[in-house]
Amino acid sequence: MEKLEKSKVSEKRSPKIFLSGSIRGGRQLLETYRFMFDTLEEAGAEVLSLHVADPELEKTEMKMTEEEIYTRDMGLLVKSDALIAEVTVPSIGVGYEICRALVLGIPVLCVYSPDKAVSAMVLGNPDHLLKARAYPDKTSLNKIITKFIRSL
Numbered sequence: 433m434e435k436l437e438k439s440k441v442s443e444k445r446s447p448k449i450f451l452s453g454s455i456r457g458g459r460q461l462l463e464t465y466r467f468m469f470d471t472l473e474e475a476g477a478e479v480l481s482l483h484v485a486d487p488e489l490e491k492t493e494m495k496m497t498e499e500e501i502y503t504r505d506m507g508l509l510v511k512s513d514a515l516i517a518e519v520t521v522p523s524i525g526v527g528y529e530i531c532r533a534l535v536l537g538i539p540v541l542c543v544y545s546p547d548k549a550v551s552a553m554v555l556g557n558p559d560h561l562l563k564a565r566a567y568p569d570k571t572s573l574n575k576i577i578t579k580f581i582r583s584l
């Protein structure tokens with residue numbers, strides 16, 4: 433009888449990704465979050481937190497209470513196969529989500545612009561579930577994300 437091989441997430445179904453990016457920490461990299469969202473979709477991933485890359489985010493989140501935002505995001509995080517965080521812009525929410533994902537045993541990819549001072553809590557973190565990668569340009573950002581998705 434043919435032996436069933438243990439398959440990775442990507443061979444079975446679209447990996448569910450929590451995209452994490454600064455909101456109240458500052459929206460100056462919104463265009464990068466949108467690029468990351470597009471890259472993830474092209475790589476066959478399903479982005480659960482699409483609101484992070486939404487230029488109209490303020491309109492929808494304004495109608496939600498702080499508790500509703502927190503509960504929704506934590507609910508999405510537990511359903512995620514991985515978290516991908518853009519950490520160039522310091523954000524308490526992004527840092528919290530990274531830590532929470534690691535505690536839950538969810539793999540994390542942090543990406544950042546190489547000329548920015550990123551927290552040692554990310555760069556110096558020895559957790560085997562955490563990868564931190566600098567991207568000098570959009571082409572490398574695309575490659576880093578695509579490689580990570582294929583590794584899931």
Ligand SMILES: O=c1[nH]c(=O)n([C@H]2C[C@H](O)[C@@H](COP(=O)(O)O)O2)cc1CO
Binds near residue numbers: 505
């Ligand atoms: O309105 C929101 N909606 C929301 O989903 N978040 C989550 C998702 C983001 O990855 C992260 C951003 O955190 P911060 O707002 O502290 O920069 O927190 C955060 C806020 C505002 O803090």
